[in-house]
Amino acid sequence: MFQRSTLSAALAAAGLTLCTTLPAHACDCGMDDEPTPTTPSATQPQPARAAAVLAAAPAGAGLNTAAQAAPSAPTSGTPAAAPASTQLGRVEVTSRRDKDKSTLTQPDVRTARDRINTTPGGVSVIDADSYRDGRVANLADALAFAPGVLAQPRFGAEETRLSIRGSGLQRTFHGRGLKLMQDGVPMNLADGGFDFQAIDALSARYIEVWRGANALQYGAATLGGAINFVSPNGFNSDALDARQELGSFGYRRTLVSGGYAGEHFDAYLAANLFAQDGFRRHAVQDTRRLFANLGWMIDRKLETRLYIGWADSDSELPGSITKAQLNADPRAANPANITGDQKRDIRWTRVSNKTVWAPDAEQRIEVFWSASDKSLFHPIFQVIDQKNRDTTAELRYVNSAPVLGLQQRLTLGYNPARGTTDEDRWLNVGGQRGARTNASRQLARTDVLYAESQLSVLPALQLSAGAARVTARRQLEDRFIAGTPADPVSESFNVRYSGTVPKLGAIYAIGKDIQLFGNWSASYEPPSFGELAGGLRPVITRAQRGKTLEVGTRGTSKLASGALQWDVAAYEARITDELLQIATNVVGASITVNAPRTLRRGLEIGVGGQHGALDWRAVAKLSRNTFDGDPTYGNRPLPGLPERTARLEAGWRFSSALRLSVNAQHASGHAVDFARSWFADAYTVYGLRVGGEPEKHWKWFIEGRNLANTKYASTTGVVRDAAGRDTAQFLPGDGRAVYAGIEFKFN
Numbered sequence: 001m002f003q004r005s006t007l008s009a010a011l012a013a014a015g016l017t018l019c020t021t022l023p024a025h026a027c028d029c030g031m032d033d034e035p036t037p038t039t040p041s042a043t044q045p046q047p048a049r050a051a052a053v054l055a056a057a058p059a060g061a062g063l064n065t066a067a068q069a070a071p072s073a074p075t076s077g078t079p080a081a082a083p084a085s086t087q088l089g090r091v092e093v094t095s096r097r098d099k100d101k102s103t104l105t106q107p108d109v110r111t112a113r114d115r116i117n118t119t120p121g122g123v124s125v126i127d128a129d130s131y132r133d134g135r136v137a138n139l140a141d142a143l144a145f146a147p148g149v150l151a152q153p154r155f156g157a158e159e160t161r162l163s164i165r166g167s168g169l170q171r172t173f174h175g176r177g178l179k180l181m182q183d184g185v186p187m188n189l190a191d192g193g194f195d196f197q198a199i200d201a202l203s204a205r206y207i208e209v210w211r212g213a214n215a216l217q218y219g220a221a222t223l224g225g226a227i228n229f230v231s232p233n234g235f236n237s238d239a240l241d242a243r244q245e246l247g248s249f250g251y252r253r254t255l256v257s258g259g260y261a262g263e264h265f266d267a268y269l270a271a272n273l274f275a276q277d278g279f280r281r282h283a284v285q286d287t288r289r290l291f292a293n294l295g296w297m298i299d300r301k302l303e304t305r306l307y308i309g310w311a312d313s314d315s316e317l318p319g320s321i322t323k324a325q326l327n328a329d330p331r332a333a334n335p336a337n338i339t340g341d342q343k344r345d346i347r348w349t350r351v352s353n354k355t356v357w358a359p360d361a362e363q364r365i366e367v368f369w370s371a372s373d374k375s376l377f378h379p380i381f382q383v384i385d386q387k388n389r390d391t392t393a394e395l396r397y398v399n400s401a402p403v404l405g406l407q408q409r410l411t412l413g414y415n416p417a418r419g420t421t422d423e424d425r426w427l428n429v430g431g432q433r434g435a436r437t438n439a440s441r442q443l444a445r446t447d448v449l450y451a452e453s454q455l456s457v458l459p460a461l462q463l464s465a466g467a468a469r470v471t472a473r474r475q476l477e478d479r480f481i482a483g484t485p486a487d488p489v490s491e492s493f494n495v496r497y498s499g500t501v502p503k504l505g506a507i508y509a510i511g512k513d514i515q516l517f518g519n520w521s522a523s524y525e526p527p528s529f530g531e532l533a534g535g536l537r538p539v540i541t542r543a544q545r546g547k548t549l550e551v552g553t554r555g556t557s558k559l560a561s562g563a564l565q566w567d568v569a570a571y572e573a574r575i576t577d578e579l580l581q582i583a584t585n586v587v588g589a590s591i592t593v594n595a596p597r598t599l600r601r602g603l604e605i606g607v608g609g610q611h612g613a614l615d616w617r618a619v620a621k622l623s624r625n626t627f628d629g630d631p632t633y634g635n636r637p638l639p640g641l642p643e644r645t646a647r648l649e650a651g652w653r654f655s656s657a658l659r660l661s662v663n664a665q666h667a668s669g670h671a672v673d674f675a676r677s678w679f680a681d682a683y684t685v686y687g688l689r690v691g692g693e694p695e696k697h698w699k700w701f702i703e704g705r706n707l708a709n710t711k712y713a714s715t716t717g718v719v720r721d722a723a724g725r726d727t728a729q730f731l732p733g734d735g736r737a738v739y740a741g742i743e744f745k746f747n
Contacts, residue, residue: 103233103235103266103295103297103303103305104297104302104303104356104358104364105183105233105295105303105304105305105354105355105356106183106205106230106231106233106295106305107230108236109125109127109205109206112125112206112208112230113125116554117507117515118409118454118462118507119210119214119507119517120214120462120464120505120506120507120517120518120519121211121212121213121214121505121517121518121519121550121552121569122147122148122211122212122214122550122552122567122569122604123208123209123210123211123214124146124147124148124208124209124211124567124606125206125207125208125209126142126143126145126146126206126207126208126209127206128142128201128202128204128205128206128207130145131144131145131201132202132699132743133659133689133691133699133701134689134691134701134703134739134741135245135247135251135253135703135705135739135741136201136202136245136253137153137156137158137245137251137253137274137276138151138153138156138157138158138159138160138196138201139151139158139160139162139196139199139201140152140153140160141201142201142202142204142207143162143201143207143209143227144619144647145606145617145618145619145647145649146207146209146606146619147211147567147568147569147604147605147606147619147621148164148165148209148211148569148602148604148606148621149162149163149164149209149211150162150163150164150621150641150645152714152715153714153715153733153734154714154715154731155278155279155280155283155317155318155714155731155732156249156276156278156279156280156283156733156734157276157278157283157285157315158196158197158274158285158287158313158315159174159196159197159315159344160196161715162175162178162196163177163224163641164177164178164209164211164212164223164224164225165211165212165223165224165225165548165571165573165600165602165623166223166573166600166602166623166625166638166641167222167223167224167225168224169578169580169625169638169640169641174193174194174195174196174530175193175194175195175196176192176193176194176525176528176530176531176579177192177222177223177224177525178194178220178222178224178225178226178227179215179218179219179220179222179225179226179227180194180199180226180227180229181218181226181227181228181229182228182229182230182231182307182309182352183228183229183230183231183293183305183307183354184218184228184354184366184368185307185352185354185368185370185392185394186368186370186392186394186415186417187199187350187370188392188417189372189374189388189390189417189419189444189528190390190391190392190417190418190419190444190445190446191419191442191444191446191474191526191527191528191529191530192222192446192525192526192527192528193528193529193530195346195348195374197287197311197313197315197346197348198309198311198348198350198372199229200270200272200289200291201229202243202253202255202272203231203232203255203257203270203272203289203291204229204230204231204232205230205231205232205236205237206230207227207228207229207230208226208227208228208230209225209226209227210225210226210227210228211224211225211569211604212224212225212521212523212548212550212571212573213225213501213503213505213519213521213522213523213548213550214519216450216452216466216468216501216503216521217411217450217452217466218413219394219396219413219415219448219450219468221448221450221468221470221499221501221523221524221525222523222524222525223523223525223544223546223548223573223575231268231291231293231307232257232259232268232270233259233261233266233268233293233295233305234259234260234261234262234265234266234267234268234295235259235261235266236259237257237258237259237268238257238258238259238745238746238747239258239259239260239746239747240256240257240258240744240745240746241255241256241257241258241743241744241745241746242255242256242743242744242745243255243256243741243742243743243744244741244742244743245739245740245741246739246740246741247737247738247739247740248279248734248736248737248738248739249276249277249278249279249734249737250275250276250277250278251275251276251277251737251739252273252274252275252276253272253273253274253275254272254273255270255271255272256270256271257269257270257271264296264297264298265294265295265296265297266294266295266297267292267293267294267295268292268293268294269290269291269292270289270290270291270292271289271290272287272288272289272290272291273287273288273289274286274287274288274289275287278316278318279330279331279732279734279735279737280318280330280331280332280333280732281318281331281332281333281338282316282317282318282319282333282337282338282342283316283317283318283333284314284315284316285313285314285315285316286313286314286315287311287312287313287314287315288311288312288313289309289310289311289312290308290309290310290311291307291308291309291310292307292308292309293305293306293307293308294306301357301358301359302355302356302357302358303355303356304353304354304355304356305353305354305355306351306352306353307350307351307352307353307354307370308350308351309348309349309350309351309352310348310349310350311346311347311348312346312347312348313344313345313346313348314343314345315343315344315345316341316342316343317337317342317343317344317380318332318333318334318337319333319334319336319337319342319728320334320716320717320728320729320730320731321333321334321728321730321731321732322726322727322728322730323678323680323681323713323726323730324726325728325730326711326713326730326732327711330711330732330733330735331732331735334728336381339430340379340380340381340428340430340431341379341430341431341432342379342380342428342431343377343378343379343431344376344377344378345376345377345378346374346375346376347374347375348372348373348374348375349372349373349374350370350371350372350373351370351371351372352368352369352370352371353368353369353370354366354367354368355367355368362399362400362401363397363398363399363400363401364396364397364398365395365396365397365398366394366395366396366397366398367393367394367395367396368392368393368394368395368396369391369392369393369394370391370392370393371389371390371391372388372389372390372391373387373388373389374386374387374388374390375387375388376388379428379431379432380428381428382425382426382427382428382437383425383426383427383428383431383432383433383434384423384424384425385423385424385425385426385433386421386422386423387421387422387423388419388420388421389419389420389421390417390418390419390420390444391417391418391419392415392416392417392418393415393416393417394413394414394415394416395413395414396411396412396413397410397411397412397413398410398411398412403455406455406456406457407455407456408453408454408455408456409453409454410451410452410453410454411450411451411452411453411466412450412451413448413449413450413451414447414448414449414450415447415448415449415450416445416446416447416448417444417445417446417447418444418445419442419443419444419445420441420442420443420444421441421442421443421444421529422440422441422442423438423439423440423441423442424436424438424439425437425438425439436480437480438480438491439478439479439480440476440477440478440479440480440491441476441477441479442474442475442476442477442529443473443474443475443476443477444472444473444474444475444528444529445472445473446470446471446472446473446526447470447471447472448468448469448470449468449469450466450467450468450469451466451467451468452464452465452466452503453465453466459509460508460509460510461506461507461508461509462506462507463505463506464503464504464505464506464507464519465502465503465504465505466502466503467500467501467502467503468500468501468524469498469499469500469501470497470498470499470500470501470524470526471496471497471498472496472497472498472526472543473494473495473496473497474493474494474495474496474497474526474527474529474532475493475494475495476491476492476493476494476529476532477492478490478491478492493532493540495532495540497526497543499524499543499545500522500524501521501522501523501524502521502522503519503520503521503522504519504520504521505517505518505519505520505521506518506519510555513555513556513557513558514553514554514555514556514557515553515554515555516551516552516553517550517551517552517553517554518549518550518551518552519549519550520547520548520549520550521547521548521550522545522546522547522548523544523545523546523547523548523573524543524544524545524546525543525544525545525579526543527541527542527543527544527579527592530592531579531581531592532592541577541579541592541593541594542577542594543577544575544576544577544578544579544594545575545576545577546573546574546575546576546578547573547574548571548572548573548574548600549571549572549573550569550570550571551569551570551571552567552568552569552570552604553566553568554566554567554568559609559611561611561612562609562610562611562612562614563609563610564607564608564609565607565608565609566605566606566607566608567604567605567606567607568603568604568605568606568607569603569604570602570603570604571600571601571602571604572599572600572601573599573600573601574597574598574599574600574628575595575597575598575599575600576596576597577594577595577596578594578595578598579592579593579594580592580593580594580595580638580718581718582674582718582719582720595627595630596630596631597627597628597629597630598625598626598627598628598638599624599625599626599627599628599635600623600624600625601623601624601625602621602622602623602624603620603621603622603623604619604620604621605618605619605620605621605622606618606619607619613652613653613654614650614651614652615650615651615653616648616649616650616651617648617649618646618647618648618649619646619647620644620645620646620647621644621645621646622643622644623641623643623644624637624643625637625638625641625643626638632674633674636674636676637671637676638674639670639671639672639673639674639676639718640670640671640672640716640718641670642667642668642669642670642680642682643668643670644666644667644668645665645666645667645668646665646666647663647664647665647666648663648664649661649662649663650662650663651689653692655692656692656693656694657692657693657694657695658690658691658692659690659691659692660688660689660690661688661689661690662686662687662688662689663686663687663688663689664684664685664686664687665684665685665687666682666683666684667682667683667712668682669681669682670716672716672717672718672719672722672727672729672730673718673719673720673721673722673727674718674719674720674721675720675721675722675723677721677722677723677724677725678722678724678725678726678727680713680716680730681712681713683710683712683713683733684710685705685706685707685708685710685712685733686706686707686708687703687704687705687706687707688703688704688707689701689702689703689704690702690703691703696745697744697745697746698742698743698744698745699742699743699745700740700741700742700743701739701740701741702738702739702740703738703739703740704736704737704738705734705736705737705738705739706733706734706735706736706737707736708736709735709736710733711732711735712732712733713730713731713732713733714731714732714733714734715731716729716730716731717729717731
């Protein structure tokens with residue numbers, strides 16, 4: 001067989017060229033296949049490139065279509081004929097997966113990080129590798145170091161209390177106040193709620209967190225913003241990834257995933273099993289999931305990708321206990337939860353598609369659709385049976401053509417969502433259906449029309465403006481009581497909501513590594529059925545409206561021993577008709593009311609650095625959530641969330657096979673009632689982790705959590721007035737625990 005130099009010379013003599021650089025699926029020797037873009041590393045902010053990123057990475061961008069491949073120049077000189085007796089040896093060409101491969105439907109991590117530089121507000125990109133070094137049981141594990149995000153597991157389970165800037169302040173179950181997406185495709189139900197069991201952070205490649213109005217380019221008009229889980233595909237995934245986690249309280253989690261990449265097709269499949277006995281009694285969890293996506297690169301300008309998701313989740317609910325019970329026995333369950341065999345069982349299936357057409361380097365048209373089917377069996381203080389069928393679609397147009405010689409990006413979008421829920425309610429007889437107590441059909445419709453423009457008016461200054469129009473309808477048809485004049489207690493209603501959400505923003509670059517940013521925006525949130533029909537009786541609530549001012553900075557400072565990175569944002573939000581949820585005297589029941597005026601003030605801090613073998617990171621959130629001249633409560637702080645939270649991790653890497661890190665988590669105390677007569681205590685818990693990658697195929701970890709075995713409430717419910725008495729509103733956090741994991745990858 002010829003050596004490469006001999007072969008190259010022979011081909012040159014024949015007037016041919018040897019291609020030595022191969023993308024994942026084809027040899028690009030002047031062929032039509034577009035090469036992988038060479039985007040500079042964005043692990044550090046690069047404000048000076050913000051104008052270029054406007055054109056190179058539009059909203060939802062994948063390939064940098066502005067970077068075109070130049071065909072190889074022909075070999076100069078007159079080719080000489082090869083001797084007839086010359087025979088070339090066999091040439092073996094092999095391809096490999098490209099971890100940085102970006103497709104039209106799924107941008108790579110570097111492109112996502114570059115987009116931060118064009119966003120005038122708080123945005124984070126969390127690479128999955130940053131949290132896969134330890135246990136990944138829920139969103140609290142994945143979003144632990146996302147600035148401004150509060151994620152509190154309710155009892156070590158997947159269902160998590162998730163809040164950004166006080167969104168869903170008193171919502172201690174399910175989720176609201178955020179737009180949740182997979183690869184830019186909405187995952188919320190049509191009424192705005194979402195289920196945590198439909199999300200698997202372990203199967204994501206990275207996570208984008210768009211806080212507040214910074215998510216407008218995705219059509220999010222909520223106070224909290226949006227979270228986008230970006231999946232691996234056949235090009236950037238491993239051919240095989242097998243991961244096993246085991247630990248205390250019967251915890252076990254298994255992930256098997258893999259991908260395939262051909263010339264025009266790629267596929268990715270992940271199967272996930274999660275189970276635990278739980279720290280508390282009556283807290284057994286058992287979840288099975290499948291996620292898959294199949295992509296077809298029709299050509300370099302057109303790509304479509306099909307997504308399939310399935311989850312089967314059974315969860316026992318240990319319920320809330322009193323503070324005295326927490327201190328005496330944090331593993332205890334509420335007695336009513338045991339006698340009623342309270343649980344939440346979900347069967348969920350979702351099919352979606354994302355098609356992107358980029359007719360040229362400056363335009364993109366993105367079309368999404370999804371359809372989901374969910375069944376819920378939920379014995380609590382009553383038995384709730386639900387059948388949900390939801391559909392959503394979205395059309396997004398992005399144009400990055402210069403205007404008067406200035407770089408810009410224009411995003412236009414329309415997102416309609418429709419949902420139908422058939423609900424039956426029964427008496428809870430030992431966790432089984434007793435006599436029927438209610439029946440209804442719930443119809444939800446939400447439409448969002450949005451636009452955002454970003455313009456670089458100076459090399460160091462970018463301005464942005466945008467707006468969204470939200471219209472919604474919530475209709476409930478009472479199928480249990482007709483509501484006749486003799487019995488006028490029908491719960492039927494039909495309400496409509498509409499609101500406009502403007503936004504203005506600016507970014508100013510100081511040098512190439514520091515940015516200052518600010519924005520003013522509004523938010524608008526129609527209630528979900530969890531607010532309208534989730535309690536003992538429907539209470540017709542108004543939409544929550546708000547206006548937010550945000551300023552901040554992000555950047556990198558190079559030090560003699562390493563580098564310092566930061567992301568800091570301060571905000572003030574004035575909310576009108578805030579949706580506040582209050583527990584009733586019936587265990588497990590709640591109602592939602594509108595607070596006339598409330599006020600949010602907060603500081604979100606994310607900072608980290610690397611100095612030789614030492615790396616560290618920290619996040620902190622300082623917030624003040626209060627009533628604003630309320631007739632009853634004046635300017636009192638709102639209950640339900642700690643005003644101060646912080647998390648720190650520092651690690652020392654001895655080698656690639658061994659890294660040792662310590663971590664700590666702190667939360668201040670907070671009231672559990674509006675009268676501020678009873679409080680959850682402040683707490684600090686500590687952990688230790690050791691792990692590494694002994695060689696490229698293997699990864700391992702062992703970690704200890706809450707090593708001091710601290711007794712604390714991970715989250716609480718909220719009541720109107722506890723009158724200074726201990727009340728069952730406390731959900732204990734897990735005690736001392738040890739977890740271990742091992743992962744094998746094969747490219």
